[in-house]
Amino acid sequence: MSKNKFWYRLMTAMVTLSLTIAIGGVAIAKEKVVLKICGDPGAETATAAELVEAGRYGSLINPWVNAVWNYNHPDAKVKVVFSGRLKHQRDNLLTHLASGNAPAIYQLSPFPSLHDAIELGVIADITKWINNPELKAKYFDHMSPIMRDYWKNEMWLGDHCYGMVKEVNPFGVFYRKDWLKEAGIFNAQGVGAPPDHWTLKDFREIAKKITDSKKERWGLILRGEIPKEGSLIKRFGVEEVIPDKSGKYTWRAGFTLPTMVDFMSFTHDMIFKDKSILTGTEYGWGECWHGFFDQHRGGMILECLPAGIANFAVEDRKYFSPLHFTDAACYAPLPVGRGGLRPLESYGQKHIVNPLLTDAEKKAAVEYLLYDLVGKGQIFRKMSGYLSSEARFPFNAHAFDGLPDAPWMKSLGYNVTPDYIHEWNLISEEKAMPSASRYGLYVKNFIAVRDALEAAYRMILSTANINVEEELAKAASIANTKLNYKDKEITPEKLKDYYTVVGEYYKETAPDFYKNTFQPLLEKYYKVW
């Protein structure tokens, strides 16, 4: 064989072999997925040793969960791309989205509402993966009722699911046991506490009794805004928007209904007649919580019961009052509302999936979310004292049974008194009201409607001599300019289904309210079918 022929044949053989290996490799290689996610503050920058040294155990949870996930799912790893809470996450997220570099999973909170997020195109419909029978069996049996109700109410629009929820915390009244006891208000055990199943009248009386202008004490610290979750508004059976009876539009503002007038007047009277509320249009959550309540100016404040209270991670403490870690305070359920109304209200983080992911990435993202928020991720959180879904309430004394010892829990102190357990059991009697979105109902421009209601609320809580009904009528006329549309997707049948379910809810949980308030309002305002 000549030299040239030899080299020619050798080259041909090598090229053929290389091509075969390359094609074969591509054929057998699995699609690898990398999910970019957001993390809690500090998790992506500090090492585990630094976090432990600083006592930031809370920040260890996510890296731990992520590490175990990555170990068990090498083809669908997660990677933290940015971290932050609240406003920082919002700004970060919008920037990432606009630059085309969005994470695979992020929170819904930066967007005005679930429906707005759908309209903006920033949220994936994950129904097909959520309904996967394997995932259902693996995860959904473990969800607590609180979490399940909140998830259904907040993340479903009709039959479509748009995300998962985390850290679902019910709302209550955080109160000063010592002040109540001083005012002669205590329970059968002699501990300062409001009566079980206290009413709005009791609430108002207690606020007056513990108000002491000489000691600069107010009965209640109230934010200068109506939060979406955790105010007294639902105790009055308020409907912020109602169907349009004329049929010209879909919705009208419900601000002038007797239930809304009742709520506003009640609050106004507590501020100006009883002088038992410390509030102001300029007071947000921070001022009320840390500025006034922590400075011993208020005896009560409406706040969500942190499900993670057993997690004493240092960086989380700043979100709680120092009174959380003493015997001076406790939580009670929100007072029973008009006609016996006691809807369970909760607050939780809502996590959604990037719609631009491939199907494989979306499937992995959904499974990761379920793993983190419902599955094994929760076991890790329990081990660090951070309870969420497995135990229905964080003060379940048996929640830690069968788990390995977590030595740092004892050293940080663990203060759950019987009062907490008792109050939690009262809260457990409450049932969440079904939300409109579960029945495929939504309101476009809802945030603008809310804006108008907030404006009226601020006027009412800051002006002594005000005609509440007139102010609400003015706000309604502004809100209605944002509701001047007809949405063909919102049919009378859908509205009928929703109000039927709501009626059943009221009939079961608050029969007086159902008979004396809901039914008349239904006939006069809600019924468009």
Next chain:
Amino acid sequence: MRKKPDKAVKKQLAHIRRVGWVTILPQLIYQGIFGWFPILVAFIIAFQTFRIIGPSTFTGWDNFKIVFSDPLLPVVFKNTIYYTILSLALTFVVPIIVAILLLEMRKSMIRVMMLLWFIPISGMAGIIIWKMWYNVNYGLFNQILSALGLPTLRWLNEPHLVILCLVLPGLILFAPGLIYIASLQGIPQELYESAELEGCGFWGKIWYVTLPRMRPIIAMMLLLSVISKMQVFNEPMVMTGGGPGYASRSVVMQIYFRAFQSLKFGEGTALSVIFFFILMALIYIQRKYFKEDIDK
């Protein structure tokens, strides 16, 4: 007949021009990217339904129609104009008076007084402190009123008082006085001597010499103040959030709420385009009718 410049002069002029362009080029690029380009993009977004993910859709004049039909539009403009007029009336004149009076003092005192009057104060820190002073229950002002036996006020919670409350923190910001002092120091002494010879007293000199000579700088500062006050955002956002009701919501706040709270970027940008033209019209009027060249 005008002599044509020779080659050497032409070359020198060309070189000077080149150096000039090179010197301002970085600033031009910076201004282009961060100043003019966003304005151009805003004009485009105002005609779109802008989506964060996915393509935006052209909607013609829809955003402008929504903005003009918003019942809050006259409210926010009224609040903004009221704030601007009140702010100019109370805070524009004070630094001029301070600057004039300062220069009447002994030279040794001028340095001390300049230090005392013109200490830089952080705007945002000042706003937060004033917010605390306005607190209905614990604020300094109500403590003083109570101590004097007077009824307390609700300050930021009072719809008829809230704009005044937002204006007052600006009273202590005397920094523009430094610019007036520089202008005053440039007035020739001979003019004052002539005025004295003509029989002018202290106020006469101020009226006939000082103020006319300061007119160009006052015109410029007035223009800048109007633009700045019309764009008020920090004070109402931090102190009141636009409340009570809508009593202190400004135009820029409304733009912010529509664009960043409701994520209706098209509507927010449409309002900002309208506002842009209004401000341009104000600038044009001011430049045309407020003659600055006092020697002409």
